Amino acid sequence: MTDESRNEQLDQRIAAAKAAHERGVTAAEGASESRGWAIGIEFVGAVLVSAGLGYAIDYFAHTLPWFTIVLLILGFAAGTRRAMKTSAEFETSSGKDKKD
Amino acid sequence: MAGPMEQFEVKVLHPMQVGTYDVSFTNSALWMAIALAGISIFLVIGTARPQLVPGRWQAAVEYIYDFVRKMLDDNVGPEGRRFAPLIFSIFIFVLFCNLLGLLPWLGTFTPTSHVAVTFALAVIVFVTVCIVGFARHGLHFFGLFWPQGTGVVIGLFVFVIEILSFLSRPFTLAIRLFANMTAGHVLLQTFGTFVVALGSFGMLPYVFGVVPLAVSVALCALELLIAVVQAYVFALLASLYLNDAINLH
Numbered sequence: 001m002t003d004e005s006r007n008e009q010l011d012q013r014i015a016a017a018k019a020a021h022e023r024g025v026t027a028a029e030g031a032s033e034s035r036g037w038a039i040g041i042e043f044v045g046a047v048l049v050s051a052g053l054g055y056a057i058d059y060f061a062h063t064l065p066w067f068t069i070v071l072l073i074l075g076f077a078a079g080t081r082r083a084m085k086t087s088a089e090f091e092t093s094s095g096k097d098k099k100d
Numbered sequence: 101m102a103g104p105m106e107q108f109e110v111k112v113l114h115p116m117q118v119g120t121y122d123v124s125f126t127n128s129a130l131w132m133a134i135a136l137a138g139i140s141i142f143l144v145i146g147t148a149r150p151q152l153v154p155g156r157w158q159a160a161v162e163y164i165y166d167f168v169r170k171m172l173d174d175n176v177g178p179e180g181r182r183f184a185p186l187i188f189s190i191f192i193f194v195l196f197c198n199l200l201g202l203l204p205w206l207g208t209f210t211p212t213s214h215v216a217v218t219f220a221l222a223v224i225v226f227v228t229v230c231i232v233g234f235a236r237h238g239l240h241f242f243g244l245f246w247p248q249g250t251g252v253v254i255g256l257f258v259f260v261i262e263i264l265s266f267l268s269r270p271f272t273l274a275i276r277l278f279a280n281m282t283a284g285h286v287l288l289q290t291f292g293t294f295v296v297a298l299g300s301f302g303m304l305p306y307v308f309g310v311v312p313l314a315v316s317v318a319l320c321a322l323e324l325l326i327a328v329v330q331a332y333v334f335a336l337l338a339s340l341y342l343n344d345a346i347n348l349h
Binding site for chain 2 (some may be wrong): 034037041045048075077081082085
């Protein structure tokens with residue numbers, strides 16, 4: 001066996017060992033996963049709350065389905081707004097963590 | 101074998117009634133009380149004999165308190181320190197409920213896996229934010245929802261959207277914690293069941309049982325992480341909401 005092929009084999013083994021080592025979920029990855037979910041829930045929550053509020057107004061004012069429709073659409077806007085705001089807030093708060 | 105949802109069942113331990121309201125002492129209440137007792141013991145031991153160079157217990161208590169105070173300093177500013185007791189209480193209560201629920205004994209219960217509990221906590225935060233906002237800024241608090249430098253039509257449109265997004269906060273705060281805890285415990289239970297089911301399967305019981313066992317071990321570590329991170333996220337978002345009410349912007 002030549003030196004070169006042995007070096008290549010060693011490279012491959014190092015790469016394989018590194019890949020196996022990195023496959024486990026790190027704490028940072030777990031934390032960012034929860035943050036990702038947090039943003040998704042913000043969006044869904046805003047849509048559901050808006051639609052629910054619209055339905056409640058309709059129910060008591062006997063105007064079905066108008067407020068539900070209007071507030072559902074506005075709810076999508078509110079959800080997008082919340083998702084953007086939450087991700088921005090997470091970014092600034094984690095940026096501050098790094099500074100210390 | 102117990103189904104994956106059975107662990108969330110609220111059982112009445114001591115029936116009680118006030119007027120027409122059912123205020124029975126349940127396993128949920130029991131575990132909240134245990135969490136409270138655990139917090140009390142932890143804090144009392146940690147602050148019993150304070151020393152300049154803290155011992156282990158004192159260092160642990162001081163570390164958690166400093167962590168909450170620094171979070172408020174970073175996100176709210178100097179005025180946020182007045183709310184450190186509130187945020188600290190919420191943080192440590194959620195943390196203890198989450199962690200105690202992970203104990204693998206028969207009958208452990210996670211109060212934070214129920215919307216009733218998490219929503220009550222979220223409402224405390226929401227009501228505090230509203231009271232602080234109106235007390236400090238009066239009707240200017242509504243300025244939080246009004247965009248700057250736009251016309252009346254667009255302004256009204258954005259105003260409604262901002263109000264809706266403000267109202268959705270307690271719900272998302274509650275659902276996030278509840279969903280994370282519930283999903284985690286269902287996963288743990290499911291994979292735990294797989295170990296038993298596959299372990300008694302065919303000619304190679306140990307081979308098949310080992311795989312879900314390995315997943316269960318990894319999931320336990322992940323759940324421990326999620327229990328702490330969710331308590332942190334809850335406290336972090338509560339302090340960010342307080343920031344809105346204190347420094348309108």
